[in-house]
Amino acid sequence: MAKIIGGLSTSHIPAIGNAISREMFEDEYWKPFFDGYPPAQQWLEKTKPDIAVVIYNDHGLNFFLDKLPTFAVGAAPEYTNVDEGWGLEPLPPYPGDPDLSWHMIESLVEDEFDITSCQEMHVDHAFTVPMSLFWPDRSKRPVKTVPVVVNTVQHPLPKPARCLAFGQAIGRAIESYDSDETVVIIGTGGLSHQLDGTRAGFINKDFDMMCMEKIVSDPEALAKYSIHDIVELAGAQGAELINWIVMRGALTGKVSEVHRNYHIPISNTAAGMMVLENQA
Ligand code: DHB
Numbered sequence: 001m002a003k004i005i006g007g008l009s010t011s012h013i014p015a016i017g018n019a020i021s022r023e024m025f026e027d028e029y030w031k032p033f034f035d036g037y038p039p040a041q042q043w044l045e046k047t048k049p050d051i052a053v054v055i056y057n058d059h060g061l062n063f064f065l066d067k068l069p070t071f072a073v074g075a076a077p078e079y080t081n082v083d084e085g086w087g088l089e090p091l092p093p094y095p096g097d098p099d100l101s102w103h104m105i106e107s108l109v110e111d112e113f114d115i116t117s118c119q120e121m122h123v124d125h126a127f128t129v130p131m132s133l134f135w136p137d138r139s140k141r142p143v144k145t146v147p148v149v150v151n152t153v154q155h156p157l158p159k160p161a162r163c164l165a166f167g168q169a170i171g172r173a174i175e176s177y178d179s180d181e182t183v184v185i186i187g188t189g190g191l192s193h194q195l196d197g198t199r200a201g202f203i204n205k206d207f208d209m210m211c212m213e214k215i216v217s218d219p220e221a222l223a224k225y226s227i228h229d230i231v232e233l234a235g236a237q238g239a240e241l242i243n244w245i246v247m248r249g250a251l252t253g254k255v256s257e258v259h260r261n262y263h264i265p266i267s268n269t270a271a272g273m274m275v276l277e278n279q280a
């Protein structure tokens, strides 16, 4: 059966994509952020997963307010990146894994998660920026991918408890896939940020620190919050934390923290990243 080796999480701020294109790794503003990533890149070089299941939210590129699934799973042979308006250079397509996608879709629906299956899908900055941070050679595609899209945009959003259960169902789906391949789960977005309204620029370091602690040791504690609580405590776009909660739910074993980085601010956001290992 396929094996989930661990989980990665990272903020997905579009400005990071621009800073990568301009190679601003040593720049004073960017260095404390980019310095967080080599340990994750080295962990991936060592563990060499075959597949990345990427949990993120679409920001109006693939789904818009007129039609917005709560949970959607990609089932395409490849995923094309298009600039949804941040001026980032479009990256070459990412290979999919339709066999695993369809196995996940069947298993999730059997498990009573009525997802939307997508045989065509564009991926935005919330997918591409994390992929570029974790696999910095952007000309190469060392993993097959399965995008999983969570609605963090148009209320009502799925409850954190539902997201943890969805992640657990993803974990069961992958670990019942008849293959000897290894899988890493990536959750993108967060941590605290608000891009608009009177609280634009809002960041809550204490809440972020607590989330980074609990995501390892006690994800059920995060599942007790309501979306309203999270918006209040982490900002309107801080609700992207639910993507991290889905990722954590998919880690089926004993979870240990390999690495983390936290830096305030990048653009309007508290930039957090973590590497979690999943032991049997
Ligand atoms: C920013 C953060 C996001 O999560 C996003 O999707 C877009 C922009 C920002 O801080 O600029």
Ligand code: FE
Pocket (backbone or CB within 6 Å): 012, 059, 126, 189, 190, 237, 240
């Ligand atoms: Fe975002």
